[in-house]
Amino acid sequence: MHPFAYVAPGTIDEAVAVLNEHGDRARPMAGGTDLIVKARANAWELDAVVDIKNIPELMSLSDNGDGLSIGAGVPCYQVYGNSDIAAGYPGIIDGASIIGGIQIQSRAGLGGNLCNAAPSADGICPLIVHSAVAKITNASGTREVAVEDFCTGPSQTVLNTGDLLVSIEVPKPAANSGAAYTRFTPRNEMDIAVAGVGVMVVLDSSGQNFESARIALSAVGPTPILASAAGDSLAGKPVNDETIAAAAALARDAASPITDMRGTVEQRKQLVEVLTGRMINKAVERARG
């Protein structure tokens, strides 16, 4: 491991100053479960690691009634251990509760999962279907980027030198809505998705028709994918096997997987279709309460 300096500033301004000073040779660290692995493997040669866990804004988790604000450093166990989030955002918990095992969840969070930008990230698709936004700050100000636009390739994001992810802002879900996420893995825990699907549906007041839907796919492309055509196909349609199967087929079309040690192209496309159908049904079930 290249010898790096350790700094643990208490403010965003100090953290941004250190990141700017070192350029791409400094990285913010939250749980460290990806950063330390990459530094140890010399995938990243760092001169400074900026521990962000002493910055209050990055460690806060709050629901102000208009939505949920998840600080960039909040670990997974705090997300799924929060009863308000469990009640209001179960789709986000579906993802946060399957990232690694208990040890990893003590440290790793959704902010780091997003910045690590793995195509297979279980935390990102639920945020995409919730229309979440990443709040990013740097020396010249703050900007917001939709989570579906955040990842630009494997381990690549819109973050530039000196940028710091502050929080993920999740708007309050509409009435009669529900969300769900699942993945396929050979092992129940401590595994990496062969394919994953997140779904958010908004139903009309009768609960019998879709008003809108968002569907996102993991591990079947260079980034998590928002399958817009699949989600949009449900708008205004009745909830039935036929409309759900049609959306699942469109989700399959939106997947562009590769064959690797975890699965083949054909298996992954098939998984996307099957899991999309299941997650639409689960989201509908949650929307109906």
Place this chain on the structure above:
Amino acid sequence: MTTNSPSKVHVTTTINGQQHELLVPPYMSLLDTLRELIGLTGTKEGCLDGNCGACTVSLDGRIVDSCLVLGAEVDGKNVDTVEGMATPEGLHPLQQAFLEEAALQCGICTPGILVAAKGLLDNEPSPSEGRIRHWLAGNLCRCTGYDKIVRAVQKASS
């Protein structure tokens, strides 16, 4: 706050109830800090990437992989390792149950599994078998002794 050279970090931490003051290289893991600076070699190195759980310790009451924590991060925090489980009066009930159930073969995963299982039983004294297996999913045993491990944890639970 200087970042010009990776100078050592002054850390005051409580390990197994005892306060330690350390100068830690900023890139040294908590695992190496425990083993090399303090001489607590009960915590084992396995995969060094967060898959095996052999290095599990408790950090402020939450189990973590100490290979993925920096020693510099534990300033002001409580760290508990396998060395803190037994008392002069005897073994911890989990350690006693592991002996009675022969829940180990080579033993390298054992300290991490004991600390992880203690993290469960401290908060949930009577977990189901499924809950125990889920909780210990982040601990690998290369001798495939999982059934005996789960039975030992069940025996130690109330």
